[in-house]
Amino acid sequence: MKNFALIGAAGYIAPRHMRAIKETSNHLAVAYDINDSVGIIDSISPQSEFFTEFERFHEHAHRLQRTPSSALDYVSVCSPNHLHHPHIAAGLRLGCDVICEKPLVPTSALVDELQRVERETGKRVFNILQLRHHAAILALREKVAAAPAATKFDVELTYITSRGKWYAESWKGDSRKSFGLATNIGVHFYDMLHFIFGGLQRNVVHHSDAVSAAGYLEYERARVRWFLSIDASDLPAQVAGRQTTFRNIDVNGEKLEFSDGFTDLHTTSYREILAGRGYGLEDARHCIETVEVIRSATPVRDAQGEAHPLARRSA
Template sequence: MTRFALVGASGYIAPRHLKAIKDTGSELAAALDPFDSVGILDSYFPQAEFFTQPEIFERYLYDAQRQGEGVNYVSICSPNYLHDAHIRMAMRAGADALCEKPIVLNPGDIAALKEVEAETGRRVWTILQLRAHAALEALKARLDGEGGGKREVDLSYITSRGTWYLRSWKGRVEQSGGLATNIGVHFYDMLAWMFGRIEHVEVHQRTDTVCAGYLELERARVRWFLSIDPTYIPTELSAKGQRTYRSITIDGQEIEFSEGFTDLHTEVYRRTLAGQGFSLDDTYEAIATVARIRCAPLVSPAAETGHRFLRS
Protein backbone atom coordinates (compact mmCIF):
# COMPACT_ATOMS: atom_id res chain seq x y z
CA MET A 1 0.00 0.00 0.00
CA THR A 2 1.30 3.44 -0.95
CA ARG A 3 1.85 5.60 2.12
CA PHE A 4 1.15 9.34 2.14
CA ALA A 5 1.65 12.21 4.54
CA LEU A 6 -0.25 15.46 4.10
CA VAL A 7 0.65 19.07 4.89
CA GLY A 8 -2.23 21.52 5.32
CA ALA A 9 -4.96 19.25 6.66
CA SER A 10 -7.31 22.07 7.71
CA GLY A 11 -7.22 23.86 4.35
CA TYR A 12 -9.98 24.30 1.78
CA ILE A 13 -8.49 21.86 -0.72
CA ALA A 14 -7.39 19.14 1.73
CA PRO A 15 -10.63 17.06 1.53
CA ARG A 16 -10.08 16.51 -2.20
CA HIS A 17 -6.63 15.13 -1.46
CA LEU A 18 -7.89 12.96 1.39
CA LYS A 19 -10.56 11.54 -0.89
CA ALA A 20 -8.01 10.90 -3.66
CA ILE A 21 -5.67 9.10 -1.27
CA LYS A 22 -8.53 6.88 -0.09
CA ASP A 23 -9.98 6.31 -3.57
CA THR A 24 -6.62 5.12 -4.91
CA GLY A 25 -6.36 2.52 -2.15
CA SER A 26 -3.52 4.36 -0.44
CA GLU A 27 -2.93 5.11 3.24
CA LEU A 28 -2.47 8.40 5.07
CA ALA A 29 0.18 7.88 7.73
CA ALA A 30 0.42 11.41 9.10
CA ALA A 31 -0.82 14.98 8.67
CA LEU A 32 0.45 18.43 9.63
CA ASP A 33 -1.35 21.71 10.22
CA PRO A 34 -0.75 24.55 12.70
CA PHE A 35 -4.52 24.60 13.28
CA ASP A 36 -6.07 21.65 15.05
CA SER A 37 -9.56 21.86 13.52
CA VAL A 38 -8.96 18.76 11.42
CA GLY A 39 -11.87 16.50 12.32
CA ILE A 40 -12.16 15.83 8.58
CA LEU A 41 -9.38 13.26 9.11
CA ASP A 42 -11.84 11.01 10.97
CA SER A 43 -13.94 10.69 7.82
CA TYR A 44 -11.03 9.26 5.87
CA PHE A 45 -8.08 8.15 8.01
CA PRO A 46 -8.90 8.21 11.75
CA GLN A 47 -5.68 6.33 12.60
CA ALA A 48 -3.38 8.90 10.96
CA GLU A 49 -0.85 10.63 13.19
CA PHE A 50 -1.38 14.38 13.50
CA PHE A 51 1.11 17.16 14.23
CA THR A 52 0.83 20.92 14.65
CA GLN A 53 4.59 21.60 14.66
CA PRO A 54 6.54 21.14 11.41
CA GLU A 55 9.76 20.27 13.26
CA ILE A 56 8.10 17.29 14.97
CA PHE A 57 6.34 16.26 11.77
CA GLU A 58 9.66 16.31 9.90
CA ARG A 59 11.25 14.22 12.66
CA TYR A 60 8.41 11.71 12.29
CA LEU A 61 9.12 11.42 8.55
CA TYR A 62 12.83 10.84 9.14
CA ASP A 63 12.26 8.28 11.89
CA ALA A 64 9.72 6.41 9.77
CA GLN A 65 12.15 6.31 6.88
CA ARG A 66 14.98 4.92 9.04
CA GLN A 67 12.66 2.24 10.40
CA GLY A 68 11.68 1.12 6.91
CA GLU A 69 8.17 2.59 7.24
CA GLY A 70 8.70 5.87 5.41
CA VAL A 71 6.05 7.56 3.32
CA ASN A 72 6.15 7.40 -0.46
CA TYR A 73 4.52 10.80 -1.06
CA VAL A 74 3.85 14.01 0.84
CA SER A 75 0.73 15.80 -0.39
CA ILE A 76 1.10 19.55 0.04
CA CYS A 77 -2.02 21.69 0.58
CA SER A 78 -0.40 24.52 2.52
CA PRO A 79 -0.53 28.25 1.60
CA ASN A 80 1.18 29.05 -1.69
CA TYR A 81 4.22 30.78 -0.23
CA LEU A 82 5.10 27.68 1.82
CA HIS A 83 4.98 25.20 -1.07
CA ASP A 84 8.66 25.51 -1.91
CA ALA A 85 9.78 24.79 1.67
CA HIS A 86 7.37 21.87 2.11
CA ILE A 87 8.42 20.31 -1.21
CA ARG A 88 12.04 20.42 -0.10
CA MET A 89 11.14 18.89 3.26
CA ALA A 90 9.33 16.03 1.53
CA MET A 91 12.17 15.16 -0.82
CA ARG A 92 14.83 15.35 1.88
CA ALA A 93 12.71 12.98 3.97
CA GLY A 94 12.86 10.43 1.14
CA ALA A 95 9.41 11.04 -0.38
CA ASP A 96 8.09 12.44 -3.63
CA ALA A 97 6.12 15.68 -3.28
CA LEU A 98 2.61 16.00 -4.74
CA CYS A 99 1.84 19.70 -4.49
CA GLU A 100 -1.25 21.77 -5.12
CA LYS A 101 -1.03 24.54 -7.68
CA PRO A 102 0.63 26.97 -7.91
CA ILE A 103 3.58 24.75 -7.22
CA VAL A 104 5.73 27.86 -6.53
CA LEU A 105 5.29 31.61 -7.03
CA ASN A 106 8.23 32.31 -9.35
CA PRO A 107 9.75 30.38 -12.29
CA GLY A 108 13.25 30.60 -10.82
CA ASP A 109 12.08 28.44 -7.93
CA ILE A 110 11.37 25.61 -10.37
CA ALA A 111 15.01 25.43 -11.44
CA ALA A 112 16.06 25.33 -7.78
CA LEU A 113 13.65 22.46 -7.06
CA LYS A 114 15.02 20.50 -10.01
CA GLU A 115 18.41 20.67 -8.30
CA VAL A 116 16.88 19.13 -5.16
CA GLU A 117 15.30 16.41 -7.31
CA ALA A 118 18.78 15.60 -8.64
CA GLU A 119 20.31 15.63 -5.15
CA THR A 120 17.69 13.41 -3.53
CA GLY A 121 16.55 11.17 -6.38
CA ARG A 122 12.93 12.07 -5.55
CA ARG A 123 10.34 13.75 -7.80
CA VAL A 124 8.03 16.74 -7.62
CA TRP A 125 4.51 16.33 -9.00
CA THR A 126 1.68 18.85 -9.16
CA ILE A 127 -2.08 19.04 -9.57
CA LEU A 128 -2.98 20.30 -13.04
CA GLN A 129 -6.47 18.86 -12.95
CA LEU A 130 -7.86 20.52 -16.08
CA ARG A 131 -5.46 18.37 -18.13
CA ALA A 132 -7.35 15.36 -16.75
CA HIS A 133 -10.81 16.68 -17.64
CA ALA A 134 -12.30 14.36 -20.28
CA ALA A 135 -14.08 17.14 -22.21
CA LEU A 136 -10.93 19.26 -22.37
CA GLU A 137 -8.78 16.28 -23.40
CA ALA A 138 -11.22 15.65 -26.26
CA LEU A 139 -11.16 19.34 -27.20
CA LYS A 140 -7.36 19.39 -27.30
CA ALA A 141 -7.29 16.29 -29.51
CA ARG A 142 -9.76 17.93 -31.91
CA LEU A 143 -7.87 21.21 -32.05
CA ASP A 144 -4.54 19.44 -32.57
CA GLY A 145 -6.10 17.50 -35.44
CA GLU A 146 -7.59 20.55 -37.12
CA GLY A 147 -4.43 22.66 -37.18
CA GLY A 148 -4.93 26.06 -38.81
CA GLY A 149 -4.08 29.59 -37.68
CA LYS A 150 -4.51 31.33 -34.36
CA ARG A 151 -7.80 30.82 -32.53
CA GLU A 152 -9.80 33.62 -30.94
CA VAL A 153 -10.43 32.71 -27.29
CA ASP A 154 -12.38 34.38 -24.49
CA LEU A 155 -11.91 33.08 -20.94
CA SER A 156 -14.13 34.23 -18.05
CA TYR A 157 -13.90 32.84 -14.53
CA ILE A 158 -15.76 34.25 -11.54
CA THR A 159 -15.62 32.36 -8.27
CA SER A 160 -17.34 34.33 -5.52
CA ARG A 161 -15.55 34.78 -2.22
CA GLY A 162 -16.61 36.45 1.02
CA THR A 163 -14.76 39.12 2.99
CA TRP A 164 -12.62 36.42 4.64
CA TYR A 165 -10.67 35.96 1.39
CA LEU A 166 -8.95 39.34 1.40
CA ARG A 167 -8.28 39.12 5.15
CA SER A 168 -6.54 35.78 4.82
CA TRP A 169 -3.15 34.94 3.28
CA LYS A 170 -4.95 34.63 -0.07
CA GLY A 171 -5.46 38.39 -0.13
CA ARG A 172 -1.75 39.14 0.39
CA VAL A 173 0.18 39.17 -2.90
CA GLU A 174 3.49 38.24 -1.29
CA GLN A 175 1.91 35.06 0.10
CA SER A 176 -0.62 34.00 -2.52
CA GLY A 177 0.92 35.54 -5.62
CA GLY A 178 -2.22 37.59 -6.24
CA LEU A 179 -5.54 36.78 -7.84
CA ALA A 180 -4.23 35.49 -11.17
CA THR A 181 -1.86 33.13 -9.39
CA ASN A 182 -4.25 31.88 -6.75
CA ILE A 183 -7.41 31.27 -8.78
CA GLY A 184 -6.16 31.43 -12.37
CA VAL A 185 -2.95 29.43 -12.62
CA HIS A 186 -4.64 26.22 -13.78
CA PHE A 187 -6.42 28.11 -16.57
CA TYR A 188 -3.13 29.54 -17.86
CA ASP A 189 -1.73 26.01 -17.75
CA MET A 190 -4.71 24.76 -19.73
CA LEU A 191 -4.21 27.48 -22.36
CA ALA A 192 -0.51 26.71 -22.78
CA TRP A 193 -1.27 22.97 -22.92
CA MET A 194 -3.81 23.53 -25.71
CA PHE A 195 -2.30 26.40 -27.66
CA GLY A 196 1.46 26.37 -27.07
CA ARG A 197 3.95 28.77 -25.55
CA ILE A 198 2.75 32.16 -24.33
CA GLU A 199 4.40 34.87 -26.44
CA HIS A 200 2.85 38.13 -25.20
CA VAL A 201 1.19 39.26 -21.96
CA GLU A 202 -0.93 42.34 -21.30
CA VAL A 203 -2.67 43.28 -18.06
CA HIS A 204 -5.64 45.65 -18.36
CA GLN A 205 -6.97 45.57 -14.81
CA ARG A 206 -5.45 44.30 -11.56
CA THR A 207 -7.19 44.92 -8.24
CA ASP A 208 -7.81 42.84 -5.13
CA THR A 209 -10.95 41.37 -6.71
CA VAL A 210 -10.45 41.57 -10.49
CA CYS A 211 -7.62 40.72 -12.86
CA ALA A 212 -8.04 40.93 -16.63
CA GLY A 213 -5.90 41.13 -19.73
CA TYR A 214 -4.77 39.63 -23.00
CA LEU A 215 -2.45 36.78 -23.93
CA GLU A 216 -1.03 35.82 -27.28
CA LEU A 217 0.05 32.20 -27.61
CA GLU A 218 1.56 30.28 -30.50
CA ARG A 219 -1.89 29.21 -31.70
CA ALA A 220 -4.37 31.54 -29.96
CA ARG A 221 -5.26 35.10 -28.97
CA VAL A 222 -6.91 35.12 -25.55
CA ARG A 223 -8.92 37.79 -23.74
CA TRP A 224 -9.18 36.74 -20.08
CA PHE A 225 -11.07 37.92 -17.02
CA LEU A 226 -10.84 36.59 -13.44
CA SER A 227 -12.75 37.79 -10.40
CA ILE A 228 -13.92 36.88 -6.92
CA ASP A 229 -16.64 39.57 -7.07
CA PRO A 230 -20.10 37.99 -7.47
CA THR A 231 -21.52 41.12 -9.13
CA TYR A 232 -19.87 39.98 -12.37
CA ILE A 233 -21.89 36.76 -12.53
CA PRO A 234 -24.46 37.05 -15.34
CA THR A 235 -27.82 38.24 -14.02
CA GLU A 236 -29.79 35.18 -15.09
CA LEU A 237 -27.36 32.87 -13.26
CA SER A 238 -27.08 35.06 -10.18
CA ALA A 239 -30.89 35.05 -9.89
CA LYS A 240 -30.71 31.25 -9.55
CA GLY A 241 -28.20 31.55 -6.70
CA GLN A 242 -25.19 30.55 -8.79
CA ARG A 243 -21.93 31.91 -7.37
CA THR A 244 -19.44 30.48 -9.87
CA TYR A 245 -19.23 31.19 -13.59
CA ARG A 246 -16.83 29.53 -16.02
CA SER A 247 -16.90 30.31 -19.71
CA ILE A 248 -14.49 29.60 -22.53
CA THR A 249 -15.31 30.39 -26.13
CA ILE A 250 -13.09 29.41 -29.06
CA ASP A 251 -13.81 31.21 -32.33
CA GLY A 252 -17.15 32.23 -30.87
CA GLN A 253 -18.20 28.71 -29.86
CA GLU A 254 -18.88 28.07 -26.16
CA ILE A 255 -16.91 25.16 -24.73
CA GLU A 256 -18.98 23.21 -22.22
CA PHE A 257 -16.95 21.78 -19.36
CA SER A 258 -19.02 22.65 -16.29
CA GLU A 259 -19.46 18.96 -15.41
CA GLY A 260 -16.80 16.40 -14.60
CA PHE A 261 -14.90 18.27 -11.90
CA THR A 262 -15.80 15.98 -9.00
CA ASP A 263 -13.04 13.38 -9.27
CA LEU A 264 -10.27 15.22 -11.09
CA HIS A 265 -7.93 15.17 -8.09
CA THR A 266 -8.40 11.41 -7.82
CA GLU A 267 -7.57 11.02 -11.52
CA VAL A 268 -4.39 13.11 -11.10
CA TYR A 269 -3.42 10.90 -8.14
CA ARG A 270 -3.96 7.77 -10.22
CA ARG A 271 -1.73 9.12 -12.97
CA THR A 272 0.92 10.18 -10.47
CA LEU A 273 1.00 6.76 -8.82
CA ALA A 274 1.44 5.25 -12.29
CA GLY A 275 4.41 7.54 -12.96
CA GLN A 276 2.40 9.61 -15.46
CA GLY A 277 1.71 12.69 -13.34
CA PHE A 278 2.50 16.34 -14.03
CA SER A 279 6.07 17.43 -13.46
CA LEU A 280 7.99 20.63 -12.80
CA ASP A 281 8.55 21.02 -16.54
CA ASP A 282 4.81 20.68 -17.17
CA THR A 283 3.95 23.55 -14.84
CA TYR A 284 6.75 25.94 -15.84
CA GLU A 285 4.85 27.89 -18.52
CA ALA A 286 1.91 28.67 -16.22
CA ILE A 287 4.17 29.77 -13.35
CA ALA A 288 6.18 32.02 -15.67
CA THR A 289 2.94 33.52 -16.99
CA VAL A 290 1.41 34.39 -13.60
CA ALA A 291 4.72 35.90 -12.50
CA ARG A 292 4.63 38.17 -15.57
CA ILE A 293 0.99 39.10 -14.89
CA ARG A 294 1.87 40.00 -11.30
CA CYS A 295 4.58 42.46 -12.35
CA ALA A 296 3.46 43.76 -15.75
CA PRO A 297 2.48 47.43 -16.05
CA LEU A 298 -1.20 48.11 -16.66
CA VAL A 299 -2.07 49.08 -20.23
CA SER A 300 -5.30 50.18 -21.87
CA PRO A 301 -6.85 47.46 -24.01
CA ALA A 302 -7.25 47.84 -27.74
CA ALA A 303 -10.68 47.17 -29.20
CA GLU A 304 -9.66 43.64 -30.21
CA THR A 305 -7.81 42.75 -26.99
CA GLY A 306 -10.20 43.93 -24.25
CA HIS A 307 -12.44 41.43 -22.51
CA ARG A 308 -16.19 42.01 -22.90
CA PHE A 309 -16.67 42.39 -19.11
CA LEU A 310 -14.34 45.38 -19.13
CA ARG A 311 -16.17 46.92 -22.08
CA SER A 312 -19.52 46.54 -20.31
Protein backbone atom coordinates (compact mmCIF):
# COMPACT_ATOMS: atom_id res chain seq x y z
CA MET A 1 0.00 0.00 0.00
CA LYS A 2 1.31 3.41 -0.99
CA ASN A 3 0.75 6.64 0.94
CA PHE A 4 -0.58 9.62 -1.01
CA ALA A 5 -0.96 13.35 -0.46
CA LEU A 6 -3.37 15.35 -2.60
CA ILE A 7 -3.04 19.05 -3.44
CA GLY A 8 -6.20 20.75 -4.71
CA ALA A 9 -8.77 18.66 -2.86
CA ALA A 10 -11.72 21.01 -3.47
CA GLY A 11 -11.39 21.06 -7.24
CA TYR A 12 -13.72 19.46 -9.79
CA ILE A 13 -11.28 16.69 -10.75
CA ALA A 14 -10.02 15.84 -7.24
CA PRO A 15 -12.70 13.19 -6.44
CA ARG A 16 -11.54 11.12 -9.42
CA HIS A 17 -8.04 11.09 -7.95
CA MET A 18 -9.35 10.24 -4.49
CA ARG A 19 -11.33 7.32 -5.89
CA ALA A 20 -8.36 6.16 -7.96
CA ILE A 21 -6.21 6.10 -4.82
CA LYS A 22 -8.86 4.09 -2.98
CA GLU A 23 -9.65 1.75 -5.90
CA THR A 24 -5.97 0.86 -6.29
CA SER A 25 -5.93 -0.14 -2.58
CA ASN A 26 -3.77 2.77 -1.49
CA HIS A 27 -4.07 5.35 1.29
CA LEU A 28 -4.82 9.07 1.06
CA ALA A 29 -2.91 10.29 4.10
CA VAL A 30 -3.32 14.04 3.74
CA ALA A 31 -5.05 16.57 1.51
CA TYR A 32 -4.77 20.33 1.02
CA ASP A 33 -6.83 23.11 -0.52
CA ILE A 34 -7.33 26.78 0.30
CA ASN A 35 -11.08 26.07 0.08
CA ASP A 36 -12.75 23.83 2.65
CA SER A 37 -15.62 22.46 0.52
CA VAL A 38 -14.17 18.96 0.62
CA GLY A 39 -16.99 16.92 2.14
CA ILE A 40 -16.48 14.35 -0.63
CA ILE A 41 -13.55 13.07 1.44
CA ASP A 42 -16.02 11.62 3.96
CA SER A 43 -17.31 9.10 1.42
CA ILE A 44 -13.85 8.12 0.17
CA SER A 45 -11.21 8.57 2.87
CA PRO A 46 -12.68 10.11 6.05
CA GLN A 47 -9.52 9.53 8.13
CA SER A 48 -7.34 11.70 5.87
CA GLU A 49 -5.75 14.77 7.40
CA PHE A 50 -6.77 18.04 5.76
CA PHE A 51 -5.24 21.53 5.73
CA THR A 52 -6.25 24.87 4.20
CA GLU A 53 -2.79 26.42 4.57
CA PHE A 54 0.04 25.14 2.41
CA GLU A 55 2.65 25.75 5.11
CA ARG A 56 0.82 23.50 7.59
CA PHE A 57 0.28 20.85 4.93
CA HIS A 58 3.95 20.96 3.95
CA GLU A 59 5.17 20.72 7.56
CA HIS A 60 2.84 17.78 8.22
CA ALA A 61 4.12 16.04 5.07
CA HIS A 62 7.72 16.51 6.26
CA ARG A 63 6.86 14.93 9.61
CA LEU A 64 5.30 11.94 7.85
CA GLN A 65 8.58 11.41 5.97
CA ARG A 66 10.46 10.70 9.22
CA THR A 67 8.78 7.32 9.68
CA PRO A 68 8.93 4.63 6.97
CA SER A 69 5.41 3.36 7.63
CA SER A 70 3.84 6.83 7.28
CA ALA A 71 6.19 8.29 4.65
CA LEU A 72 4.47 9.64 1.56
CA ASP A 73 5.18 7.83 -1.71
CA TYR A 74 3.15 10.03 -4.10
CA VAL A 75 1.77 13.56 -4.27
CA SER A 76 -1.25 14.04 -6.55
CA VAL A 77 -1.64 17.57 -7.94
CA CYS A 78 -5.14 18.80 -8.84
CA SER A 79 -4.63 22.51 -8.18
CA PRO A 80 -5.36 25.36 -10.67
CA ASN A 81 -3.16 25.21 -13.77
CA HIS A 82 -0.81 28.06 -12.87
CA LEU A 83 0.12 26.30 -9.61
CA HIS A 84 1.03 22.95 -11.14
CA HIS A 85 4.72 23.71 -11.55
CA PRO A 86 5.42 24.87 -7.96
CA HIS A 87 3.25 22.11 -6.49
CA ILE A 88 4.95 19.43 -8.60
CA ALA A 89 8.37 20.74 -7.59
CA ALA A 90 7.34 20.78 -3.92
CA GLY A 91 6.18 17.15 -4.17
CA LEU A 92 9.44 16.04 -5.77
CA ARG A 93 11.45 17.82 -3.08
CA LEU A 94 9.43 16.04 -0.40
CA GLY A 95 10.94 12.86 -1.82
CA CYS A 96 7.78 11.74 -3.61
CA ASP A 97 6.84 10.81 -7.13
CA VAL A 98 4.16 13.18 -8.44
CA ILE A 99 0.97 12.55 -10.41
CA CYS A 100 -0.41 15.71 -12.01
CA GLU A 101 -3.57 16.62 -13.86
CA LYS A 102 -3.37 18.19 -17.30
CA PRO A 103 -2.26 20.62 -18.50
CA LEU A 104 0.97 19.63 -16.79
CA VAL A 105 2.64 23.03 -17.21
CA PRO A 106 2.14 25.82 -19.79
CA THR A 107 5.52 25.76 -21.55
CA SER A 108 8.19 23.36 -22.71
CA ALA A 109 10.73 25.44 -20.75
CA LEU A 110 8.95 24.41 -17.55
CA VAL A 111 9.08 20.77 -18.68
CA ASP A 112 12.86 21.23 -18.90
CA GLU A 113 12.91 22.75 -15.41
CA LEU A 114 10.92 19.85 -13.95
CA GLN A 115 13.34 17.41 -15.56
CA ARG A 116 16.13 19.19 -13.68
CA VAL A 117 14.22 18.77 -10.40
CA GLU A 118 13.66 15.09 -11.24
CA ARG A 119 17.42 14.66 -11.62
CA GLU A 120 18.07 16.54 -8.37
CA THR A 121 15.61 14.47 -6.35
CA GLY A 122 15.70 11.09 -8.11
CA LYS A 123 11.88 11.18 -8.27
CA ARG A 124 9.51 11.23 -11.25
CA VAL A 125 6.55 13.22 -12.57
CA PHE A 126 3.59 11.50 -14.24
CA ASN A 127 0.84 13.23 -16.22
CA ILE A 128 -2.75 12.03 -16.36
CA LEU A 129 -3.29 11.46 -20.09
CA GLN A 130 -6.36 9.30 -19.66
CA LEU A 131 -7.60 9.30 -23.26
CA ARG A 132 -4.59 7.13 -24.13
CA HIS A 133 -6.30 4.37 -22.14
CA HIS A 134 -9.73 4.67 -23.79
CA ALA A 135 -10.69 1.55 -25.74
CA ALA A 136 -12.04 3.50 -28.75
CA ILE A 137 -8.89 5.63 -28.95
CA LEU A 138 -6.66 2.56 -28.78
CA ALA A 139 -8.71 0.86 -31.52
CA LEU A 140 -8.40 3.89 -33.79
CA ARG A 141 -4.66 4.05 -33.14
CA GLU A 142 -4.35 0.43 -34.27
CA LYS A 143 -6.43 1.16 -37.37
CA VAL A 144 -4.21 4.11 -38.31
CA ALA A 145 -1.05 2.09 -37.74
CA ALA A 146 -2.39 -0.67 -40.01
CA ALA A 147 -3.24 1.71 -42.87
CA PRO A 148 -0.72 2.29 -45.70
CA ALA A 149 2.06 4.61 -44.55
CA ALA A 150 1.14 7.33 -47.03
CA THR A 151 -2.47 7.52 -45.82
CA LYS A 152 -3.56 10.79 -44.21
CA PHE A 153 -6.89 10.78 -42.40
CA ASP A 154 -9.29 13.75 -42.49
CA VAL A 155 -10.46 14.55 -38.97
CA GLU A 156 -13.01 17.02 -37.63
CA LEU A 157 -12.96 17.53 -33.86
CA THR A 158 -15.77 19.45 -32.14
CA TYR A 159 -16.00 19.88 -28.38
CA ILE A 160 -18.61 22.23 -26.92
CA THR A 161 -19.02 22.14 -23.15
CA SER A 162 -21.23 25.05 -22.16
CA ARG A 163 -20.36 26.91 -18.97
CA GLY A 164 -22.33 29.45 -16.93
CA LYS A 165 -21.34 32.95 -15.88
CA TRP A 166 -19.36 31.53 -12.94
CA TYR A 167 -16.64 30.35 -15.35
CA ALA A 168 -15.47 33.88 -16.21
CA GLU A 169 -15.28 34.76 -12.51
CA SER A 170 -13.28 31.66 -11.59
CA TRP A 171 -9.58 30.97 -12.12
CA LYS A 172 -10.58 29.07 -15.27
CA GLY A 173 -11.75 32.31 -16.87
CA ASP A 174 -8.48 34.08 -16.05
CA SER A 175 -5.99 33.35 -18.83
CA ARG A 176 -3.09 34.13 -16.47
CA LYS A 177 -4.15 31.13 -14.37
CA SER A 178 -5.80 28.73 -16.83
CA PHE A 179 -3.63 29.74 -19.84
CA GLY A 180 -6.73 30.10 -21.99
CA LEU A 181 -9.46 27.92 -23.39
CA ALA A 182 -7.39 25.79 -25.77
CA THR A 183 -4.98 24.90 -22.98
CA ASN A 184 -7.57 24.32 -20.27
CA ILE A 185 -10.09 22.19 -22.15
CA GLY A 186 -8.22 21.24 -25.31
CA VAL A 187 -4.84 19.93 -24.20
CA HIS A 188 -5.97 16.31 -23.70
CA PHE A 189 -7.49 16.28 -27.21
CA TYR A 190 -4.19 17.48 -28.69
CA ASP A 191 -2.41 14.73 -26.78
CA MET A 192 -4.91 12.21 -28.14
CA LEU A 193 -4.34 13.41 -31.72
CA HIS A 194 -0.56 13.12 -31.35
CA PHE A 195 -0.94 9.68 -29.74
CA ILE A 196 -2.97 8.43 -32.71
CA PHE A 197 -1.59 10.34 -35.69
CA GLY A 198 2.06 11.01 -34.90
CA GLY A 199 4.20 14.15 -35.02
CA LEU A 200 2.73 17.60 -35.61
CA GLN A 201 3.69 19.29 -38.90
CA ARG A 202 1.47 22.42 -39.04
CA ASN A 203 -0.40 24.42 -36.41
CA VAL A 204 -2.73 27.21 -37.60
CA VAL A 205 -5.24 29.18 -35.50
CA HIS A 206 -8.32 30.55 -37.26
CA HIS A 207 -10.28 31.91 -34.31
CA SER A 208 -9.65 32.63 -30.63
CA ASP A 209 -11.54 34.51 -27.94
CA ALA A 210 -12.54 34.02 -24.32
CA VAL A 211 -15.26 31.44 -25.09
CA SER A 212 -14.17 29.61 -28.24
CA ALA A 213 -11.16 28.71 -30.34
CA ALA A 214 -10.58 26.93 -33.62
CA GLY A 215 -7.77 25.95 -35.92
CA TYR A 216 -6.08 23.42 -38.15
CA LEU A 217 -3.49 20.83 -37.15
CA GLU A 218 -1.64 18.64 -39.58
CA TYR A 219 0.01 15.50 -38.23
CA GLU A 220 2.06 12.82 -39.95
CA ARG A 221 -1.09 10.79 -40.50
CA ALA A 222 -3.98 13.31 -40.29
CA ARG A 223 -5.41 16.68 -41.28
CA VAL A 224 -7.46 17.99 -38.35
CA ARG A 225 -10.02 20.80 -38.20
CA TRP A 226 -10.80 21.57 -34.55
CA PHE A 227 -13.29 23.72 -32.67
CA LEU A 228 -13.61 24.20 -28.89
CA SER A 229 -16.24 26.24 -27.10
CA ILE A 230 -17.84 26.90 -23.72
CA ASP A 231 -20.64 28.97 -25.30
CA ALA A 232 -24.05 27.24 -25.27
CA SER A 233 -25.05 29.14 -28.42
CA ASP A 234 -22.54 27.03 -30.35
CA LEU A 235 -24.41 23.79 -29.54
CA PRO A 236 -25.91 22.15 -32.65
CA ALA A 237 -29.65 22.59 -33.07
CA GLN A 238 -30.29 18.88 -32.60
CA VAL A 239 -28.94 18.94 -29.02
CA ALA A 240 -29.53 22.55 -27.91
CA GLY A 241 -31.95 22.66 -24.99
CA ARG A 242 -31.54 18.95 -24.30
CA GLN A 243 -27.88 18.71 -23.33
CA THR A 244 -25.08 21.08 -22.39
CA THR A 245 -22.18 19.22 -23.99
CA PHE A 246 -21.49 18.12 -27.55
CA ARG A 247 -18.42 16.05 -28.32
CA ASN A 248 -17.78 14.73 -31.81
CA ILE A 249 -14.79 13.40 -33.72
CA ASP A 250 -15.25 12.41 -37.35
CA VAL A 251 -12.47 10.40 -39.01
CA ASN A 252 -12.84 10.14 -42.80
CA GLY A 253 -16.54 10.81 -42.36
CA GLU A 254 -17.07 8.16 -39.67
CA LYS A 255 -17.96 9.21 -36.15
CA LEU A 256 -15.58 8.05 -33.42
CA GLU A 257 -17.86 7.04 -30.57
CA PHE A 258 -16.12 7.56 -27.25
CA SER A 259 -18.84 9.08 -25.08
CA ASP A 260 -18.79 6.03 -22.81
CA GLY A 261 -15.89 4.46 -20.99
CA PHE A 262 -14.60 7.58 -19.19
CA THR A 263 -15.66 6.60 -15.68
CA ASP A 264 -12.64 4.53 -14.71
CA LEU A 265 -9.89 6.13 -16.78
CA HIS A 266 -8.26 7.91 -13.83
CA THR A 267 -8.15 4.63 -11.93
CA THR A 268 -6.65 2.96 -15.01
CA SER A 269 -4.06 5.74 -15.20
CA TYR A 270 -3.14 5.20 -11.55
CA ARG A 271 -2.82 1.45 -12.05
CA GLU A 272 -0.47 2.00 -14.97
CA ILE A 273 1.64 4.50 -13.03
CA LEU A 274 1.88 2.19 -10.02
CA ALA A 275 2.90 -0.65 -12.35
CA GLY A 276 5.74 1.44 -13.79
CA ARG A 277 3.99 2.22 -17.09
CA GLY A 278 2.92 5.83 -16.48
CA TYR A 279 3.32 8.74 -18.88
CA GLY A 280 6.12 11.08 -17.87
CA LEU A 281 7.38 14.51 -18.80
CA GLU A 282 8.55 13.68 -22.31
CA ASP A 283 5.21 12.04 -23.09
CA ALA A 284 3.45 15.30 -22.19
CA ARG A 285 5.86 17.60 -24.05
CA HIS A 286 4.15 17.34 -27.44
CA CYS A 287 0.73 18.60 -26.32
CA ILE A 288 2.36 21.32 -24.20
CA GLU A 289 4.27 22.55 -27.26
CA THR A 290 1.03 22.47 -29.26
CA VAL A 291 -0.94 24.68 -26.85
CA GLU A 292 2.07 26.95 -26.37
CA VAL A 293 1.97 27.76 -30.09
CA ILE A 294 -1.83 28.13 -30.10
CA ARG A 295 -1.71 30.63 -27.21
CA SER A 296 0.82 32.86 -28.94
CA ALA A 297 -0.56 32.57 -32.49
CA THR A 298 -2.34 35.40 -34.29
CA PRO A 299 -5.55 34.00 -35.85
CA VAL A 300 -5.34 33.99 -39.62
CA ARG A 301 -8.00 34.09 -42.28
CA ASP A 302 -8.72 30.70 -43.83
CA ALA A 303 -7.44 30.91 -47.39
CA GLN A 304 -7.10 27.17 -47.99
CA GLY A 305 -10.45 25.80 -46.85
CA GLU A 306 -8.89 24.29 -43.74
CA ALA A 307 -11.11 25.90 -41.11
CA HIS A 308 -13.69 24.01 -39.07
CA PRO A 309 -17.27 24.83 -40.22
CA LEU A 310 -18.06 26.45 -36.87
CA ALA A 311 -14.92 28.57 -37.12
CA ARG A 312 -16.07 29.85 -40.50
CA ARG A 313 -19.38 30.79 -38.89
CA SER A 314 -17.54 32.66 -36.12
CA ALA A 315 -15.29 34.59 -38.51
